[in-house]
Amino acid sequence: MNFDVNKIRKDFPILSQKIYGNPLVYLDNAASTQKPAIVIDTISKYYSGQNSNVHRGVHYLSMMATEAFENARKNIADFINAENSNELIFTSGTTESINLVAHSFGRKFISEGDNIIISTMEHHSNIVPWQILCEEKNAKLSVIPINEEGEIDFEAFGKRLNEKTGLVAITHVSNALGTVNPIKKIIDLAHSFDVPVLIDGAQGISHFKVDVSELDCDFYCFSAHKMFGPMGIGALYGKEKYLEKMLPYKAGGEMIEKVTFEKTTFNKLPFKFEAGTPNVAGVLGFNAAINYLKELSIEKTSAYESELFKYATIALQEIEGLRIIGTAKEKISIISFLIGDIHPFDAGTIIDKTGIAVRTGHHCAEPLMDRFQIPGTIRASFVFYNTKEEVDSLVKSIIMVKNMFE
Amino acid sequence: MMKIKEIESQIVEEFDNFDDWMDKYTYLIEMGKSLPLIENEFKIDNNLISGCQSKVWLHASYENGKVIFTADSDAIITKGIINLLIRIFSNQAPDDIINADLNFISEIGLQEHLSPTRSNGLLSMIKQMKLYALVFKTKMQNQ
Numbered sequence A: 001m002n003f004d005v006n007k008i009r010k011d012f013p014i015l016s017q018k019i020y021g022n023p024l025v026y027l028d029n030a031a032s033t034q035k036p037a038i039v040i041d042t043i044s045k046y047y048s049g050q051n052s053n054v055h056r057g058v059h060y061l062s063m064m065a066t067e068a069f070e071n072a073r074k075n076i077a078d079f080i081n082a083e084n085s086n087e088l089i090f091t092s093g094t095t096e097s098i099n100l101v102a103h104s105f106g107r108k109f110i111s112e113g114d115n116i117i118i119s120t121m122e123h124h125s126n127i128v129p130w131q132i133l134c135e136e137k138n139a140k141l142s143v144i145p146i147n148e149e150g151e152i153d154f155e156a157f158g159k160r161l162n163e164k165t166g167l168v169a170i171t172h173v174s175n176a177l178g179t180v181n182p183i184k185k186i187i188d189l190a191h192s193f194d195v196p197v198l199i200d201g202a203q204g205i206s207h208f209k210v211d212v213s214e215l216d217c218d219f220y221c222f223s224a225h226k227m228f229g230p231m232g233i234g235a236l237y238g239k240e241k242y243l244e245k246m247l248p249y250k251a252g253g254e255m256i257e258k259v260t261f262e263k264t265t266f267n268k269l270p271f272k273f274e275a276g277t278p279n280v281a282g283v284l285g286f287n288a289a290i291n292y293l294k295e296l297s298i299e300k301t302s303a304y305e306s307e308l309f310k311y312a313t314i315a316l317q318e319i320e321g322l323r324i325i326g327t328a329k330e331k332i333s334i335i336s337f338l339i340g341d342i343h344p345f346d347a348g349t350i351i352d353k354t355g356i357a358v359r360t361g362h363h364c365a366e367p368l369m370d371r372f373q374i375p376g377t378i379r380a381s382f383v384f385y386n387t388k389e390e391v392d393s394l395v396k397s398i399i400m401v402k403n404m405f406e
Numbered sequence B: 001m002m003k004i005k006e007i008e009s010q011i012v013e014e015f016d017n018f019d020d021w022m023d024k025y026t027y028l029i030e031m032g033k034s035l036p037l038i039e040n041e042f043k044i045d046n047n048l049i050s051g052c053q054s055k056v057w058l059h060a061s062y063e064n065g066k067v068i069f070t071a072d073s074d075a076i077i078t079k080g081i082i083n084l085l086i087r088i089f090s091n092q093a094p095d096d097i098i099n100a101d102l103n104f105i106s107e108i109g110l111q112e113h114l115s116p117t118r119s120n121g122l123l124s125m126i127k128q129m130k131l132y133a134l135v136f137k138t139k140m141q142n143q
C-alpha cells in the first residue's frame, strides 16, 4: 500500500516526544487529534505577517485577511461538497454548531407538542441542547434505543417518526462505541416525513469522505480539532432554505433591529450567524488541515485506518478477560473496552504511566454508559498516524494492568 | 496517637523504598485492598464525593474530640489514596486537620493527582475531610 506512516508521523511534531521516559503513544484521537506542522505554521504565519480584523477595513492587511478567510470558507464548503459556501458557518466547534441549531432552528420551527428524535448513543452536546429546547417549548425528546452491539434500532426509529417530529439529531459515528450510523438511510426516511436531519459529524468527518449534497442532510456539525486542525474552531453546514429562515443566535433578533447600520451585514448568510470578530487564525489553520487531508487523500487514510482498526480489534480481543463495548458491524477507529473487573480509572492510571494516552470515563455519554450498566470504559481511538507497533504497546500495557490488579 | 506531621513522614519513608512508579502503584493498590471498609449503611449517595471519575464514599463521625473517617471507592488506586488520607486524618483533632498542609503528597510523587482537573478527586477528598473537621469544630463551639 502506498502509505508511508513513518513519513507521515514526521509531519506531527508532538508525536516524537517521550512521556515518563517512554515514546508517546497517542490513542486519544477521538478527544482531539494532533496537528501537522503545516497547521501550526499557518497559524504562526498569520499572526506574524497577516493579522488584521476581517470584513471591516479597507486597508491592505484587512483585505488580505478577509480574502484568506473567505477562501477558507469556500475550500471547506467544497471539501464537504456544499452547494454554496454561504451554507458554511464558522462556529467554535460541534458543540456551538448544535447549540446554534437548537436555538435558531428550535425557536423558529419547534412548537408545543412536537418531538425531537435523538439516539441513545449521543454525546452530551447532542442531548442537552435538545433537552433544554424541549423544556422551553413543551416538546418531547424521543430517544432511539440501541441493541447490545451498539447499533440503533432502525425499526424503532421509523416508529418514532411522525408528523409531529420537528427534527432528527443523530451522530455520524459514536464517540464512545465507534458505531457508524446508517445516516443516509436515516435521512431518507426522515425526509419522507418532511423531517429535517442534523448530523453530529464530530467523529465522522476525519475518517471518511463526507458529501453533504449526496447525503442530503439538513445540518452537519464538526470540529476542526478532531480533524487535525486547531481548537476553538469548527463549522455548521446548513441548508440555505433553513438558515435563511432562522434567526441570529448570538446577537438576538431584537438587537439587530436596533443596530441599524450593521443590519445588512448581519442579515446576509453566513454572517448573520457570525456576530463578533471571528477566530481568523483558527479558520486559516482549519483550512490548512483540510488541505493536508486532501493531499494525503482521505481514501488512502481511510484504508490504512481500517486495516489498523482490524489489527487492533483482533489484538485486544485476544487478551483474556477483555470485553469490547460496542461491536457493531459498521464500526471505525474507536475501541471501548473493560479489562475484567478492573475499574477504568485504575486501568487508565497505569496505562498513562507507560506513555500511552487513552481516555477513561463515560466519554460525555452517560446515558449510553447507563444503557450498558457500566461506570465507563477505557477508550483507544486511532487515526492514520498510529501504527501496529503502537497497538502492540497498548496490548503490553493492558497485560501489565492485569498483572498489577488481578 | 501520632501527630499528622509524624504520620506524613512515616508515609514518605515508606515510599522512599520504591525506585519506580510500578512499585509505588503496586503499594497503593495493596493499600487500597486493605482499606478498612465503610459500614454499608454509610455507602449512600449522600456520602458520595463529587468530581471523581471513580465513586468515593466518605463518612465522618466525632468521638472524644477526634474525627473518625471511613471511606470506600469502586477503584482500587483511589482506595489506596484514601487509605493514606485516612491514616493521616482519622482520629485527629479538628484543628489539626483543618491546618494540615499535606506536603507528603508531592514528596511521595503523587502531586499529579492534586491537579483540580484530575478526575480521581484527591483534592475533593481533602476538601471534604477538612470541611467535616470544620463542621465538627463549629458544632463543638456552639454547644
Ligand SMILES: Cc1ncc(COP(=O)(O)O)c(C=O)c1O
Binding pocket: A030, A031, A092, A093, A094, A095, A096, A123, A125, A126, A171, A173, A174, A175, A200, A202, A203, A223, A364
Ligand atoms: C460525537 C461528538 N459530538 C460532539 C462533540 C463535541 O465536540 P466539541 O467539544 O469539539 O464541540 C464530541 C467531542 O468529543 C463528540 O465526540
